[in-house]
Amino acid sequence: MNFTLKIWRQKNVAVKGEMISYDVSGISPDSSFFEMLDTLNQKLIMTGGDPVAFDHDCREGICGTCSLYINGRPHGPVKGVTTCQLHMRSFADGETIHIEPWRAKAFPVIRDLIVDRSAFDKIIQAGGYVSVNTGGVPDANTIPVPKEKSEAAMDAAACIGCGACVAACSNAAAMLFIGAKVSHLALLPQGRVEAAKRVQKMVACMDELGFGNCSNTSACEADCPKGISVSNIARMNREFLGAKLFSEKEKVVRVSL
Amino acid sequence: MTRLNARIPEGPVASKWTDYKSSCKLVNPNNKRKLDIIVVGTGLAGASAAASLGELGYKVKVFCYQDSPRRAHSIAAQGGINAAKNYPNDGDSAFRLFYDTIKGGDYRAREANVYRLAQVSNQIIDLCVAQGVPFAREYGGLLANRSFGGAQVSRTFYARGQTGQQLLLGAYSALSRQIALGNVTLFNRRDVLDTVLVDGKARGIITRNLVTGEIERHAAHAVVLASGGYGNVFFLSTNAMGSNVTPAWSAYKKGAMFANPCFTQIHPTCIPVHGDTQSKLTLMSESLRNDGRIWVPRKLSDVEKLRNQSIKPSDIPEEDRDYYLERRYPAFGNLVPRDVASRAAKERCDAGFGVGSTGVAVFLDFADAIKRKGHDTIDALYGNLFQMYEQIVADNPYETPMMIYPAVHYTMGGLWVDYELMTTIPGLFAVGECNFSDHGANRLGASALMQGLADGYFVLPYTIGNYLAAEIHTPRFDTNASEFTLAAQGVADRLKQMKNSGGKESVDHYHRRLGKIMWEYCGMARNDAGLTEALYQITELRHEYVRGVRIPGGLDEYNPELEKACRVADFIELGELMVRDAQQRRESCGGHFRDEYQTSEGEALRNDDKFAYVAAWEYNGGEVAASLHREELQFNEIKLSQRSYK
Numbered sequence: 001m002n003f004t005l006k007i008w009r010q011k012n013v014a015v016k017g018e019m020i021s022y023d024v025s026g027i028s029p030d031s032s033f034f035e036m037l038d039t040l041n042q043k044l045i046m047t048g049g050d051p052v053a054f055d056h057d058c059r060e061g062i063c064g065t066c067s068l069y070i071n072g073r074p075h076g077p078v079k080g081v082t083t084c085q086l087h088m089r090s091f092a093d094g095e096t097i098h099i100e101p102w103r104a105k106a107f108p109v110i111r112d113l114i115v116d117r118s119a120f121d122k123i124i125q126a127g128g129y130v131s132v133n134t135g136g137v138p139d140a141n142t143i144p145v146p147k148e149k150s151e152a153a154m155d156a157a158a159c160i161g162c163g164a165c166v167a168a169c170s171n172a173a174a175m176l177f178i179g180a181k182v183s184h185l186a187l188l189p190q191g192r193v194e195a196a197k198r199v200q201k202m203v204a205c206m207d208e209l210g211f212g213n214c215s216n217t218s219a220c221e222a223d224c225p226k227g228i229s230v231s232n233i234a235r236m237n238r239e240f241l242g243a244k245l246f247s248e249k250e251k252v253v254r255v256s257l
Numbered sequence: 258m259t260r261l262n263a264r265i266p267e268g269p270v271a272s273k274w275t276d277y278k279s280s281c282k283l284v285n286p287n288n289k290r291k292l293d294i295i296v297v298g299t300g301l302a303g304a305s306a307a308a309s310l311g312e313l314g315y316k317v318k319v320f321c322y323q324d325s326p327r328r329a330h331s332i333a334a335q336g337g338i339n340a341a342k343n344y345p346n347d348g349d350s351a352f353r354l355f356y357d358t359i360k361g362g363d364y365r366a367r368e369a370n371v372y373r374l375a376q377v378s379n380q381i382i383d384l385c386v387a388q389g390v391p392f393a394r395e396y397g398g399l400l401a402n403r404s405f406g407g408a409q410v411s412r413t414f415y416a417r418g419q420t421g422q423q424l425l426l427g428a429y430s431a432l433s434r435q436i437a438l439g440n441v442t443l444f445n446r447r448d449v450l451d452t453v454l455v456d457g458k459a460r461g462i463i464t465r466n467l468v469t470g471e472i473e474r475h476a477a478h479a480v481v482l483a484s485g486g487y488g489n490v491f492f493l494s495t496n497a498m499g500s501n502v503t504p505a506w507s508a509y510k511k512g513a514m515f516a517n518p519c520f521t522q523i524h525p526t527c528i529p530v531h532g533d534t535q536s537k538l539t540l541m542s543e544s545l546r547n548d549g550r551i552w553v554p555r556k557l558s559d560v561e562k563l564r565n566q567s568i569k570p571s572d573i574p575e576e577d578r579d580y581y582l583e584r585r586y587p588a589f590g591n592l593v594p595r596d597v598a599s600r601a602a603k604e605r606c607d608a609g610f611g612v613g614s615t616g617v618a619v620f621l622d623f624a625d626a627i628k629r630k631g632h633d634t635i636d637a638l639y640g641n642l643f644q645m646y647e648q649i650v651a652d653n654p655y656e657t658p659m660m661i662y663p664a665v666h667y668t669m670g671g672l673w674v675d676y677e678l679m680t681t682i683p684g685l686f687a688v689g690e691c692n693f694s695d696h697g698a699n700r701l702g703a704s705a706l707m708q709g710l711a712d713g714y715f716v717l718p719y720t721i722g723n724y725l726a727a728e729i730h731t732p733r734f735d736t737n738a739s740e741f742t743l744a745a746q747g748v749a750d751r752l753k754q755m756k757n758s759g760g761k762e763s764v765d766h767y768h769r770r771l772g773k774i775m776w777e778y779c780g781m782a783r784n785d786a787g788l789t790e791a792l793y794q795i796t797e798l799r800h801e802y803v804r805g806v807r808i809p810g811g812l813d814e815y816n817p818e819l820e821k822a823c824r825v826a827d828f829i830e831l832g833e834l835m836v837r838d839a840q841q842r843r844e845s846c847g848g849h850f851r852d853e854y855q856t857s858e859g860e861a862l863r864n865d866d867k868f869a870y871v872a873a874w875e876y877n878g879g880e881v882a883a884s885l886h887r888e889e890l891q892f893n894e895i896k897l898s899q900r901s902y903k
Contacts, residue, residue, distance in 0.1 A: 012814070030531040030651075038536055038765070045763045045809055045818065053815055055324065057497040059537045061645070062422055063328040078648075085648055110468055111815040118445065121325050125437040129430035130389045134309040134714045135380070137387035141344065144398025154391040154416060157423060161327055184389065191389045 001027045001088055004096040005040065007052055013108050019098075029089035033076065034059060034066070036088055053112040061085040061225065064160030067167070068113055069100040074164035074223045082162060082225040102163050104172035106210045117163050119209045120177060126205035127198040128181045130191050149187050156183040158226045165220035165228070171212030176220040178202050179232035186239055196243035203240055261514070261873055261888045264675045265369040270894050271352075274373040277676075278719055282726035289314035292725050293477035293733060295462055297449045297504045299326030301421070301706060302689025303483030304428035305713025311435030313718055315725075318475055319432070320444045320464060322499050322820075327429045330485060330497040331709060334421025335542040335642075337405055337413035338706040340378040345402050349410040351375040356895060357408060358704060361594060362669070362697020363847035363863060364897050365517070365871070367890060369676055370694045377715040378707050382414055384714060388427040392416050406543055406702025407592040407902075413703045418542055418641050424706055428713070447473070448820055449504040450748045452480060452511045452685065455740045459685035462504075463741075463748045467820060470813035472749050474741045476734035479684045479721055482508060483713070486668035486690040488521065490828045490835065491780070492772025494665035495527060495540040501824040502831050505672050505691055513680035514873040514886060516673035516693035518831065519839035522700055522848045523781050524666035525598035528649055529618040538664040539649060541621075541642055543702050546591045546598070548626035548635065549659070553610040553619050555579040563612055570612075570620060570658050581605055585858075589902040596699045596848050596861075597902060599663035603781045604859070606662070613660045622658035663781065667705060669696040669848065670838075673873040673888075677720035678712060681873075684728075686721060688712035693871065698847025752812055755822050760805035764821040767802050771825070771832055774798070779836050784852040788840040795833045802829060834874055834883060841885060844868045865897050 002025040010017025024040050031039075034056050041051035057065040066083040070076035076086045091097060099113065107115040157180070165176035182199050185191030191198075214233060221230045266273040284292065292315050296307040299321040307319040323329060343349040354375035359366055382400070386392065392414050393401040405413035416423040435441040446467040453461040453476070461476040487502035488494035509515045526541045554560050555577045562568045581601055583590045591598075602619050611617050627635050632655065636643070643654045650660070672680050672687035674694055679686050689709040696704060734741075778791035802825070810816040845854045845861035846868070854862045871888040 028532050028534065031534055032536070035534045035536050039534055042763055042765065045807060046761075048809070050809055051818060053817060057323060057328060057499050058330060058333050059498060060333055060495075060539045062333050062419070063323075063330070063497060065323065065328050081648060085645075087649070087651070089651060114815070117324060121327070121433065121436075121443070121445075124327075124430065125433045129434045130387065131434060132384070132387045132431075133312045134305075134384060134431070134718065137383045140342070140382045140386040140392075141399045143386075145394055146398055147394045147396050150391050150394045150398075153389075154423075157391050157416075157426065158419065160422075161325065184391065188389050188391065190387055 001029055001093045003027065003036070003091065003094070006096060006098045007113070008100045009052070009112055010109050012111055017109065027088050029087070031088045032059065033068070033083055033086040033088065053114050055114045056084055059084040062160060064162035067102050067115060067162055067164070069102060069167055071098050074102065074167040075225050080225060080227055082160070102167040104166045104211070106172065106174070107163060107166065119211070120161050120163065120174070122209060123174065123178060123202055123205050124181065127194070127201035128185070130185060131194060143189050145188060153184050153187040156180045156187070156228065156232050159228050160226055162225065164223050164225060166211065168219040168223035169212065169215050170217065170219070171215040173214050174206050174211040175214045175233045175236065176224065176228055176230065178206055179236035180228050182236040182239055183232040186235065195239060196246050199236060199239040200243050200247065260681065261673070261886050262675065263367060263888060264677060265367070266676065270368055270372045273369050274376055281719055281723040284722050284726050284729065286314050288729040290316065292316065292728060293318065294479050294481060294721070295475055295477040296320070296481045296483060297462065298329065298483035298485060298689070298691070299323070299429070299432065300329035300331035300483060300485055300689060301425055301428055301709030302691070302713045303329070304425065304432045305710050306481055306483060306688055306717050307441050308428060308431035308435050309714050309718045310721070311438070311440035314440070317435070317441040318444060318477065319441055320447045320449055322446065322448050322467065324445055326432060326443060326445065327426060329425060330500055331425045331706070332422045333495070333497070334706055335418045335540065336544055337403065337415035337420045337703040338381065338424060339405070339412050339703040340382045340414060340707065341375055341412060342379050342382060344400060345411045347410045349412050353410065354378060354412065358695065358701060359697065359895050360900060361699055361701035363699050363861070363900060364697065364865065364869065364892065365520070365846055365890065366695055366697030367871070368892060368894055373716065374695050374708055374711050377711045380715055381707060381710045385424060385427050388430060390416065390423045390427045407589055407594060408701070421706060424710065428710070448823065449484070450507060450823060451744045452508045453740055453744045454511055454682065455734070455738065458683045460734055461736065461741060463744050465748070468815050470811070470816065472745050474736035474745055476736050476741070478725060478728045478731060479686065481686045481688060481717065481721070482672065482691050483688045484691050486671070487828070487831055488665045488668050490771065490832050491665040491775045492768050493530065493535060493538050495524065495538050498537060501827070503824055503827045505687070506827040506831060508672060508680065508682065508685055510876050511682060512876065513682045513685055514673040514875050515670070515834060516871050516873045517670035517698070517838065518835040518874065519779065519842060520669035520698050520848050521665060522595060522667040522669060523599040523663045525595055525602060525663045526621065526661045527664035528646065529613055529660055529662040530615065539645070540664070540666060541646060541659070541661065543595070545621060545639060545642060548630070548638065549591065549621040549623050550580055550625060551582050551591050551619055551621055552578045552580045553605045553612060557609055560610055560612065564614065564616070571624070579605070579610065586902045593902045594699060594701070596850070600781055600850060602663055618660040618662045620658035621661045623654060624658070627655065667700050669693065669698060669700055673871065677723060678717055679720070679724065684724060686717060688717055698849055752819065752823070755806065755826070756808050756812055756819065758804060758806055760807045762805050762807060764806055764808070764818055764825050767798065767806060768821070768825045768828070770798055771795070771829055775832055775835070779839050782850045782852055783839045785840065788836050791836045792833065795829060795836065799829050799833070802826065837883065838872055838874065841872065842868055861900070863899070869897070
């Protein structure tokens with residue numbers, strides 16, 4: 001198969017980038033999207049060019065490193081897969097393919113197609129955990145968890161933190177990412193204890209880091225490679241509202257003492 | 258003559274760890290604040306170690322090459338994690354888990370370490386549940402278990418097909434909490450390129466900032482390597498693209514011995530290679546073997562017809578199919594251990610019965626299971642795996658059998674460590690896949706996650722204290738000291754030299770060639786002549802690489818080709834050591850199969866009289882061959898026997 005690639009090239013965050021056109025030929029339909037880019041890069045290296053930088057690691061759809069915006073969609077045209085699981089048979093022979101990095105204020109470009117997603121780590125650091133130390137915890141079967149709750153928590157916990165939801169959103173909101181973590185932990189008794197604090201801290205951190213507000217378009221769910229549902233955003237909003245009301249009450253109690 | 262002292266505590270195996278914990282030295286909380294620890298890697302072992310050490314009050318610096326610590330390749334583990342909880346009441350115990358692990362490792366692991374692993378396994382499950390890991394549950398709300406990898410008890414805990422992901426995210430969340438509390442500092446997008454020794458003790462590392470290219474120095478009172486396995490020496494493996502041996506290799510070159518490098522695990526159920534541009538291989542969970550039946554055609558004429566597509570697999574009648582695992586191993590059938598299943602697939606393909614366009618694949622057929630259990634049940638059990646397969650291969654496994662072939666998956670070898678997980682360099686520890694200690698010559702399914710977390714959460718926090726107790730008077734180090742300057746200069750010179758080699762071929766070109774040599778001569782089956790040939794070819798390749806590699810881009814910018822170039826240079830050297838190790842081990846055991854040493858039925862033939870030892874290699878400088886040290890293994894609890902799965 002042959003393709004024309006229009007790829008975003010940008011040396012670093014300080015300089016302006018541009019779309020550059022490349023031709024690749026003789027690509028097997030069974031090639032993955034990255035193997036196609038590998039072929040381009042090998043050619044560029046052999047001809048004294050500058051290979052295209054892109055983030056990738058596990059190449060099996062689970063690490064969440066890959067982050068290409070292909071033909072106007074995060075992770076390309078196939079639903080429910082990451083870029084690394086995309087195969088060239090999903091494109092038409094001779095097609096022109098546009099490849100860009102995630103575009104969001106909170107994800108500055110490092111080089112070419114690579115962006116800095118450390119904002120996601122900061123949001124988790126703000127409260128995306130259960131505050132337990134190693135050791136001193138009860139036997140794993142001490143607290144039964146209804147299977148339905150546990151399955152729903154697992155649905156939310158399947159998030160790979162790739163940032164496609166942010167890239168898909170017209171407001172570059174991180175609501176689906178945070179909603180997934182808030183839901184995962186709020187659904188489990190182990191995470192319930194800190195649920196109110198957690199949601200407030202994570203939302204405050206999200207606002208600080210420059211993510212936008214929910215656009216209510218569900219574009220995030222449509223382009224999420226793991227099919228994380230927008231109902232997690234609703235749950236987060238509910239948790240947030242409840243937490244705000246609850247923390248007000250707590251303040252009143254403290255004052256009356 | 259040997260410098261190896263495993264420092265195994267005295268006493269019965271069941272009380273060694275308890276006794277150790279009661280008698281090891283402790284560090285006072287006020288002193289912990291004054292002690293720095295470097296942790297390299299944020300997989301299960303690294304993240305759990307960094308989080309636990311931060312909780313204890315040490316000042317921890319943690320490093321990863323990925324953009325986030327959540328992405329380490331532990332995340333890709335599918336199947337599950339073992340523990341001796343005995344929740345199903347099927348007779349499990351710490352002793353049985355210990356016994357199975359030693360036997361599964363073909364009697365080449367250290368008893369005391371493995372027993373400890375089995376003992377702490379239960380605590381791991383407790384902690385992970387407390388962290389919010391959503392393990393599978395029964396309708397009563399309690400945890401579900403399954404049997405895995407041919408174990409006779411159900412001791413595997415799992416979170417759908419994403420157990421590694423969920424456990425890693427648990428460790429990552431604990432780590433994130435410590436980062437937020439200021440106990441741990443994270444350095445992402447860093448390659449660790451050298452280990453710094455001061456007066457014979459590990460005191461720091463040299464890193465390259467992958468974004469800016471800056472060479473950085475970091476000092477600490479102790480260094481913990483959790484940099485994972487070295488399967489990418491084969492170029493094609495199930496490892497992540499960035500997985501590398503470089504931190505461990507730099508330690509080896511500074512005096513840490515490297516143990517059993519030839520013990521590599523080839524996983525039987527991976528998606529076959531599609532062509533020359535293939536960049537990595539994808540594993541399909543071993544759980545598929547619970548219901549899938551593995552076969553190839555019995556007649557070569559059918560193989561030919563399949564290849565030119567004049568028949569479909571379902572056209573081949575039952576009597577013309579060779580269910581070779583069921584034929585050879587009637588007791589375990591399709592559930593034989595990984596090494597056995599892999600070799601059997603290779604044997605059939607080498608004999609010309611392989612299927613698929615390349616002839617290097619075998620069928621994994623679910624037709625019977627679908628008939629017996631129904632489409633819906635199979636979908637509930639394996640739906641996500643079937644989807645993944647269809648996405649990659651564009652074939653529907655409900656209608657036509659899957660095609661699978663073995664691929665490099667895990668490396669049992671690694672840095673030699675003693676009972677305290679310390680290498681032969683004082684103050685340098687190795688945890689997780691990076692060390693050699695618990696899996697012997699073959700790792701059982703669902704044991705890697707257990708070992709990584711056991712090391713990081715429950716073993717290292719004790720043993721590192723025993724070392725650091727003597728370091729409380731050592732002030733923080735100045736990274737301007739000559740040892741650091743020398744090491745940083747060495748790294749900078751090496752990078753410059755590589756960059757300026759002026760060659761013509763890409764790094765991948767050499768990496769592929771190395772992979773082919775390793776797969777051909779040091780893969781599933783090895784023999785003396787082949788290994789000698791491999792040694793010759795690798796030496797050639799090493800010389801060519803220095804002159805021939807071309808690295809575009811600059812030193813002081815984001816440069817993935819430069820990163821790869823360092824990793825491949827180390828893989829080439831490691832490949833040579835693996836071959837030497839495979840050559841000296843004149844027996845077959847676990848993942849190491851020597852053609853010359855097999856039973857009349859083609860099974861691995863161990864030689865316990867001569868080879869019941871850990872082979873630990875000491876670096877002697879590039880031009881002089883590494884020297885071999887032996888740690889003789891003592892088996893007091895378990896009687897050595899021939900593994901039999903018939």
